[in-house]
Amino acid sequence: MLDSFLFVGLPYISLAVCVLVTFYRLRHQRFAQSALSSQFLENKQLLWGSMPWHIGIAVILLAHFFILAFPGLWQALVANKTVLYIFESAGIALSMLALVGLAVLLVRRITSARIQAVTTTMDLVILLLLLGQVVLGMATAGLYRWGSAWAVNTAVPYVWSLILFKPEIAYVTDLPPLMKGHIIGAWLLLLLIPFSRLIHVFALPLQYLFRPPQKVVWMDSRHQEGELSLAEAQESRRYFLRAALGIVGGACLLFVGAADKLFRFFFGPRLSQKEEASIMSERLSLMQKTVEQKKYELERQQNDYIFISKLSDLSAQKGKYFIDYAMTPALAFLDKDNLPLLLSAKCTHLGCTVGSNVDADGKILCPCHISYFDIHSGMPNPDSPAKAPLPHIGWVLMDQSGKMVASKTANGKVTGNPDLTDLSQYSVFVARYQKEDA
Numbered sequence: 427m428l429d430s431f432l433f434v435g436l437p438y439i440s441l442a443v444c445v446l447v448t449f450y451r452l453r454h455q456r457f458a459q460s461a462l463s464s465q466f467l468e469n470k471q472l473l474w475g476s477m478p479w480h481i482g483i484a485v486i487l488l489a490h491f492f493i494l495a496f497p498g499l500w501q502a503l504v505a506n507k508t509v510l511y512i513f514e515s516a517g518i519a520l521s522m523l524a525l526v527g528l529a530v531l532l533v534r535r536i537t538s539a540r541i542q543a544v545t546t547t548m549d550l551v552i553l554l555l556l557l558g559q560v561v562l563g564m565a566t567a568g569l570y571r572w573g574s575a576w577a578v579n580t581a582v583p584y585v586w587s588l589i590l591f592k593p594e595i596a597y598v599t600d601l602p603p604l605m606k607g608h609i610i611g612a613w614l615l616l617l618l619i620p621f622s623r624l625i626h627v628f629a630l631p632l633q634y635l636f637r638p639p640q641k642v643v644w645m646d647s648r649h650q651e652g653e654l655s656l657a658e659a660q661e662s663r664r665y666f667l668r669a670a671l672g673i674v675g676g677a678c679l680l681f682v683g684a685a686d687k688l689f690r691f692f693f694g695p696r697l698s699q700k701e702e703a704s705i706m707s708e709r710l711s712l713m714q715k716t717v718e719q720k721k722y723e724l725e726r727q728q729n730d731y732i733f734i735s736k737l738s739d740l741s742a743q744k745g746k747y748f749i750d751y752a753m754t755p756a757l758a759f760l761d762k763d764n765l766p767l768l769l770s771a772k773c774t775h776l777g778c779t780v781g782s783n784v785d786a787d788g789k790i791l792c793p794c795h796i797s798y799f800d801i802h803s804g805m806p807n808p809d810s811p812a813k814a815p816l817p818h819i820g821w822v823l824m825d826q827s828g829k830m831v832a833s834k835t836a837n838g839k840v841t842g843n844p845d846l847t848d849l850s851q852y853s854v855f856v857a858r859y860q861k862e863d864a
């Protein structure tokens with residue numbers, strides 16, 4: 427119930443409030459979107475805080491959106507270990523940059539009496555929320571390795587399920603609390619955007635960069651004396667924005683350049699014919715994978731049964747991978763009674779695909795963070811990071827004439843008693859509709 431509210435209700439409420447209130451404010455309160463400027467009151471710390479914060483967070487958020495928009499391409503990139511290490515290290519470096527910037531901005535707000543005069547409670551709430559969000563993101567990245575890889579099977583399909591109005595919270599309910607907090611933090615930030623200075627992300631004052639400079643004329647003698655040097659020392663907001671934009675652009679390019687394949691494409695030596703051929707064959711195999719995936723999807727839409735294997739081809743020591751109706755990976759084994767044993771291969775920790783080799787204790791390993799699962803109970807070892815069992819999957823056994831001779835539901839109910847002297851005459855299927863009480 428709570429999960430449904432936090433991962434379905436909250437995002438939709440936040441989005442609706444954000445869109446409606448932002449629209450209202452942009453239309454009816456055109457001059458009330460900017461925060462009270464503090465640049466006049468203090469400029470040095472602002473520069474050292476705002477610049478690294480915006481550079482760091484802009485690139486990280488771009489990466490978040492990239493993974494969401496192109497999960498397949500991202501997965502193909504991070505399948506290469508070197509690229510994965512580069513991306514993860516860049517993520518940590520950029521989030522440290524953002525964290526330092528944010529800390530400076532926060533200290534500046536709290537310690538300077540002049541800034542306090544133009545600081546609202548909402549300013550502080552937003553700064554603290556952003557701080558929490560960055561810390562949770564970094565903690566997730568540090569404690570649950572290779573988030574940029576496992577997020578493709580968990581957070582990404584969850585966010586897409588929201589976008590397509592078919593919310594699927596199962597993708598995130600088993601995630602560790604840190605990651606759940608990170609996602610909830612994002613929805614809270616979305617909710618508060620229109621009520622806070624964050625609304626400026628929708629009113630990015632780009633025209634500001636090109637308008638003619640403004641001159642501030644002070645009327646009192648104290649300011650007139652130092653006016654020139656002050657004007658030089660205090661870079662105008664316009665220059666600040668220009669520099670920030672330039673550096674953000676440069677950082678983005680650097681980030682993209684980190685993908686060494688891309689770098690080689692532009693700057694590396696020309697490829698030999700052999701190398702071109704090998705790249706083409708790699709591309710072809712990726713395209714074939716996509717075709718295969720589409721074939722699977724079509725097969726699942728058209729048929730009420732999916733063929734898994736001949737019963738005689740299943741083994742008790744090594745599972746056979748297949749894709750179930752939910753398009754998630756699963757494994758088929760031969761059980762002790764010579765009947766099939768089917769279970770999900772999607773690790774209940776963070777969604778990696780578990781290995782297919784059964785060890786001497788009857789367990790299979792998820793290599794991502796070392797969780798061992800018993801294939802009969804589905805249960806993980808008590809000290810494994812995964813806590814929930816791998817769910818079993820129901821099956822149907824058919825003879826050569828296509829007649830159903832036995833079946834087992836996901837909750838373990840078996841029907842039928844086939845003669846198992848010759849396993850090769852039976853085929854194993856999963857059924858689209860299998861009643862739990864069959």
Ligand code: HEM
Nearest residue numbers: 517518521559560563564566567572573574577581609612
């Ligand atoms: C629903 C929205 C979001 C999702 C699903 C999400 C997901 C993730 C994931 C899976 C990671 C771990 C990446 C890794 O291990 O390298 C991460 C890291 C991070 N996230 Fe988010 N995030 C969301 C929103 C946000 C927002 C709104 C912010 C900031 C305002 C943010 C800032 C960060 C930061 C700073 C990191 C650390 C990056 C690193 O060290 O690699 N995230 N996020």
Ligand code: FES
Nearest residue numbers: 773775776792795
């Ligand atoms: S995904 Fe972490 S142990 Fe499997």
